[in-house]
Amino acid sequence: MKIQIKQNILIEHLNYVIKGISTKNLRPILNCIKFELTDDGLYLMSTDNEISIKTFIDKKEIDKIDACGEIVVSGRYIYDIIRKLPDELITIEEVMDAKIYINTKNSSFTLNCNDPAEFPDLELEYRKKPILLNQKVFKTIINQTAFATSTGESRPVLTGINFKIENNQMECTATDSYRLAIKKIELNEKAEENSNIIIPTKNLNELVKLMDEDDENIEIHIFNNKAIFKFSTISMMTRLISGTYPDTSKLVPAEFLLTMQTSLMDFYNAIDRASLLTNESDKNTIKFETNDEQVIISSNIPEIGNVEEKIMVKKNNQENIKIAFNSKFMMDAVRVLDSSEIELLFNGEFKPIIIKNPESDDLIQLILPIRTY
């Protein structure tokens, strides 16, 4: 393999594949990046068996392809070297004894390589009719649900986001069993077949980091045990979590005893301040109590002090409510709502609280109350 390529182009693509490098370091080959140089251009690949990333640099963006071939080289070293080289022409050449030379005008690196035959298969494959979604919409889905995922490992299915696709409806659900986020999306086209899969949230967070601000579509190719995302020059494979995702469809009631509307910023800031006088060990409990159109939000740490915050709300009836909840969960839920007003829906002090945009049911946030009274 021998190639001449500009530093800024190569580093852009190394920036993608470096995110697929294993940090656990169990098999050295999983710390490597594979370069596959063909007459069409250069493929860069990385995998830790949980996720795989592949990107392509078209021959038009390459100064010279002297000899096609494959090399497998330490990802961390090649990434840091290319990143620190000046923005000039770089020559990478495979030489005897499983080594490569990396040269610019004033710098000469020699790096030891691994055997390309040992590099794992990326398991990339594509469906004829993938699901299509706008990249920004996809990022929003992850942003609005991922935080509600469980971080504990006791129930592995809860460490992922459930994607349920039926005809042209996609429903994305995350829960840690104390709170729940459900986002509904209408697809432009009916899906080829219905799916119900769980994708690890940490892999989705990596995927989102690979995306730029483009309005371009992302293709989602769903298989039995993996999903492949394709956009721009990139393909990313993630394994799925096996198991059955809990049925959350009956958790969100259709009717409520009391609904109210208030300013998102006022509500968020009041909760944020009340949260200062709560403890992690006490589930960050704050109390919420209506008195006509006024709400008192309060909390205390006996040895430190207490706080009362007032906000005004518009209610749909004369009912009042006294309820307590985890302030951090409420802030997480409110923060991702994309509206200036929010709607809070209640069925009594021991029933889940629903938080949403008053003008849309596309995103439903649910929080279980805490029993204190």
Added chain:
Amino acid sequence: MKIQIKQNILIEHLNYVIKGISTKNLRPILNCIKFELTDDGLYLMSTDNEISIKTFIDKKEIDKIDACGEIVVSGRYIYDIIRKLPDELITIEEVMDAKIYINTKNSSFTLNCNDPAEFPDLELEYRKKPILLNQKVFKTIINQTAFATSTGESRPVLTGINFKIENNQMECTATDSYRLAIKKIELNEKAEENSNIIIPTKNLNELVKLMDEDDENIEIHIFNNKAIFKFSTISMMTRLISGTYPDTSKLVPAEFLLTMQTSLMDFYNAIDRASLLTNESDKNTIKFETNDEQVIISSNIPEIGNVEEKIMVKKNNQENIKIAFNSKFMMDAVRVLDSSEIELLFNGEFKPIIIKNPESDDLIQLILPIRTY
């Protein structure tokens, strides 16, 4: 005590005193901020006995002084509360049972207080004729020397910066015994008396964080066991390190076998890249070898690979040198030089290397070589 003050003014000053709060938490009173409200204005104070910080808000900046008095309250809580309150008028009022109320239009906090009598003396005092330095110059001194301080505790005197003041000369020295930074400053006025003190580097770093971009002077008041820095509305006291600072005056030779000049950026970047193929465990050793006007900088990690970087230099004679040094130390030394060209001075492969601006001796950086050849 009762005061009405705008949030933005109070938080600006809490931002100063919060930096004096102990994080070690041994005596709860050291986690507190003292408010002292007088007819002239409000003093805010914090101390962990190692450093003390005091700032003053003039009565012109206060909306209403209802009752003078003193309170001592948890620094972390009052800081977070004031920070998260909206930019409106805040009332702080001392009430029965050692409590304060903090009120805005919609927020009411109650915080428990400590006994002001238990709050330690800040030990602030001032000399009639302090040393005066421009704030920017002071920041530069710390930036150009602090990194060379020892971080280990085996020789406490090396964890500080030595300030030696003689007449109108100030010399600031830092060393970890492998490298040395010496900065010389000419004072505008002759000092009242000569001093030779060691100030803990971590306290100087805190002090620099308190400074803004002002061109205003800083006053340095030196005492037997402490130094007090006064600027803007702020006074900061730091303890001194007791002990004798090593005599470094003979470490920098007056004559050299070989001096050379090169571009700072080219040299820094070459070292930075060569440093990629070094190990911490191996003292980040890189080799430096001249061949006429060309320098080869090289390093290797046997199992990974090797690197050779070329730079061009202008030498003062035909001598050549082959020497090895810690690449991280060299980068630290070069990074703080404020010039486009640097001068490197050598007396042979086992003798210290001097790095400086070719046009000035105000800042001298010295690095011991590593024996490898």
